[in-house]
Amino acid sequence: MLSQVSQITSSRTVPETRSDFVISARNLTKSYGDFTAVNGISFDVPPGESFGLLGPNGAGKSTTMKMIGAVSQRSGGELSIMGLDPNRYGPEVRAHLGVVPQQDNLDEDLRVRDNLIAYGRYFGLPKSYLQPKADELLEFAQLTDKAKGRVESLSGGMKRRLTIARSLINDPKILLLDEPTTGLDPQARHILWDRLFRLKEAGVTLILTTHYMDEAEQLCDRLIVVDKGAIMAEGSPAGLIREYSTREVVELRFGSERNTTVAAELEGIGDRLETLPDRVLIYADDGEAALEAVTGRGLRPITSLVRRSSLEDVFLRLTGRSLVD
Amino acid sequence: MNVENRTAPTALVPQDRFLGSLYGRNIRAVIARGLKATWGTNWSIMISGFVEPVLYLVAMGIGLGALVGTVSGPGGQEMNYANFIAPALLAVSAMNGAVYDSTMNVFFKLNHARLYEGMLSTTLGPFDVAMGEIFLALLRGAMYATGFTAVMGAMGLITSPWALLMIPAAVVIAFGFASFGMAVTSYMKTFQQMDWIQMLMLPMFLFSATFYPLSVYPEAVQSVIQVLPLWHGVELLRQISVGIFSWGTAGHLLYFVVMIVLGLALTTNRLRALFLK
Numbered sequence: 286m287l288s289q290v291s292q293i294t295s296s297r298t299v300p301e302t303r304s305d306f307v308i309s310a311r312n313l314t315k316s317y318g319d320f321t322a323v324n325g326i327s328f329d330v331p332p333g334e335s336f337g338l339l340g341p342n343g344a345g346k347s348t349t350m351k352m353i354g355a356v357s358q359r360s361g362g363e364l365s366i367m368g369l370d371p372n373r374y375g376p377e378v379r380a381h382l383g384v385v386p387q388q389d390n391l392d393e394d395l396r397v398r399d400n401l402i403a404y405g406r407y408f409g410l411p412k413s414y415l416q417p418k419a420d421e422l423l424e425f426a427q428l429t430d431k432a433k434g435r436v437e438s439l440s441g442g443m444k445r446r447l448t449i450a451r452s453l454i455n456d457p458k459i460l461l462l463d464e465p466t467t468g469l470d471p472q473a474r475h476i477l478w479d480r481l482f483r484l485k486e487a488g489v490t491l492i493l494t495t496h497y498m499d500e501a502e503q504l505c506d507r508l509i510v511v512d513k514g515a516i517m518a519e520g521s522p523a524g525l526i527r528e529y530s531t532r533e534v535v536e537l538r539f540g541s542e543r544n545t546t547v548a549a550e551l552e553g554i555g556d557r558l559e560t561l562p563d564r565v566l567i568y569a570d571d572g573e574a575a576l577e578a579v580t581g582r583g584l585r586p587i588t589s590l591v592r593r594s595s596l597e598d599v600f601l602r603l604t605g606r607s608l609v610d
Numbered sequence: 611m612n613v614e615n616r617t618a619p620t621a622l623v624p625q626d627r628f629l630g631s632l633y634g635r636n637i638r639a640v641i642a643r644g645l646k647a648t649w650g651t652n653w654s655i656m657i658s659g660f661v662e663p664v665l666y667l668v669a670m671g672i673g674l675g676a677l678v679g680t681v682s683g684p685g686g687q688e689m690n691y692a693n694f695i696a697p698a699l700l701a702v703s704a705m706n707g708a709v710y711d712s713t714m715n716v717f718f719k720l721n722h723a724r725l726y727e728g729m730l731s732t733t734l735g736p737f738d739v740a741m742g743e744i745f746l747a748l749l750r751g752a753m754y755a756t757g758f759t760a761v762m763g764a765m766g767l768i769t770s771p772w773a774l775l776m777i778p779a780a781v782v783i784a785f786g787f788a789s790f791g792m793a794v795t796s797y798m799k800t801f802q803q804m805d806w807i808q809m810l811m812l813p814m815f816l817f818s819a820t821f822y823p824l825s826v827y828p829e830a831v832q833s834v835i836q837v838l839p840l841w842h843g844v845e846l847l848r849q850i851s852v853g854i855f856s857w858g859t860a861g862h863l864l865y866f867v868v869m870i871v872l873g874l875a876l877t878t879n880r881l882r883a884l885f886l887k
Binding site for chain 1: 631632633634636639640642643646647723724725727728729730731732733734735885
């Protein structure tokens with residue numbers, strides 16, 4: 286399995302970018318001076334797919350997004366968006382994109398609805414198109430009653446929804462979402478996921494970065510796990526879990542002092558053992574059976590939890606580190 | 611593949627054209643946004659920029675002018691003190707408006723409001739944004755200049771029909787400061803650094819032959835002042851106000867043309883470095 290991973294990251298003999306994909310990257314590289322933020326990644330995204338970039342902070346996700354968004358020039362490799370080279374045809378590429386940045390950058394000098402109109406004007410769209418479109422998008426973002434309000438009076442979740450509405454003003458083929466729900470409370474996240482899911486159903490290609498596992502599992506058809514600027518694995522959320530983890534996981538806490546020492550006594554239970562500073566993870570297809578085996582050896586954890594494997598476990602397996610630290 | 615967009619106007623047809631990736635040919639949208647935003651919020655700043663030079667004119671021209679009497683103006687001609695400082699104050703207001711718009715205002719939008727980041731995610735390029743912002747600064751400068759010239763007229767300080775040309779000349783001065791100011795701002799990282807610009811502006815305002823002729827200085831100081839842009843602006847407007855021209859007038863104008871060209875080249879280059887890195 287691990288040899289497969291290295292195959293993906295080290296392959297240099299890759300075919301040319303393909304135009305039947307909305308996005309096609311070959312050996313895409315970005316460096317700032319000595320620092321290589323993105324180190325030769327390759328992927329293709331067919332139209333209508335929901336594609337995720339999953340990785341910790343600093344993995345190169347945002348840099349990749351900026352190159353796809355045609356606001357950052359690549360240092361090496363090939364990149365094709367809607368069949369166009371973004372280095373050369375920046376404005377033409379951006380005409381097809383909707384962008385939801387990591388930090389909201391709404392126009393605080395303009396009212397809510399005017400934010401949509403002004404943004405549409407940047408694309409050169411006529412007012413006759415923008416007026417009804419803005420109302421339709423406010424409806425979609427559940428902000429109709431805030432149309433004349435000030436941006437600063439909106440809650441965090443509302444601002445996010447307005448940013449997403451704004452990104453849709455030009456009817457984009459591809460929507461780029463950089464950490465779309467970071468910093469939102471659970472309820473606001475669920476509302477947002479629902480909106481994004483509707484877009485996906487409407488056939489918009491979604492490209493999103495996240496370090497939330499549940500988000501990736503909810504929204505992505507397929508994703509790449511990125512770490513230190515390279516692709517560690519690629520597949521559907523379920524496929525990745527199947528390939529790199531077991532069906533279930535037992536989480537045991539013995540107290541921060543004892544986790545490491547107890548780990549030796551757990552040897553042989555389940556398929557694999559992972560010792561973290563605060564807990565021990567046992568990977569097994571049958572979690573309950575594994576837990577019984579633990580208690581059968583006379584060990585009494587302070588807390589125990591049997592859960593399904595998640596992408597978090599995939600990441601831990603691939604990099605030996607947690608995603609959110 | 612079907613490249614055609616459902617909303618036809620956004621689907622720019624790829625072609626290799628002037629400034630390719632930097633220019634989306636839609637400066638108008640940046641200007642429209644600026645007007646809308648100003649209408650909604652920044653009225654107080656708009657008005658203070660107009661009132662300030664008028665207050666100076668009244669206080670210094672009428673108050674101090676009564677003590678000073680006459681001063682030697684363009685071509686050695688004696689003129690009233692108020693007539694002497696009025697065109698200089700117009701040059702200062704053109705400078706202040708343009709510098710405020712192209713430095714503090716641009717700096718804030720660049721680093722805090724992240725407005726430009728949003729604009730540049732659309733089909734706009736850095737060149738559209740820079741030109742749009744500069745145009746707005748000039749529009750404001752033109753409004754100030756018109757208002758100030760009207761006040762001069764009402765105070766009986768306009769002695770020659772040539773004086774009306776001060777309005778377009780003030781816009782040229784503002785253009786020079788705005789394009790250069792924007793280039794300088796693109797290098798600034800903190801608000802403290804922005805203060806340096808203010809520290810430079812105040813002495814330039816006070817000493818650029820604004821309130822008294824250049825001849826009061828020793829020669830070494832004179833040549834330093836003659837390098838600075840405001841002195842050229844002051845002299846240019848002062849000569850226009852009385853309709854007395856010389857080769858010097860053309861020289862002052864040329865100074866600003868060079869400043870505009872250099873400033874624009876530098877700004878576009880910097881925006882490329884900042885936004886398409």
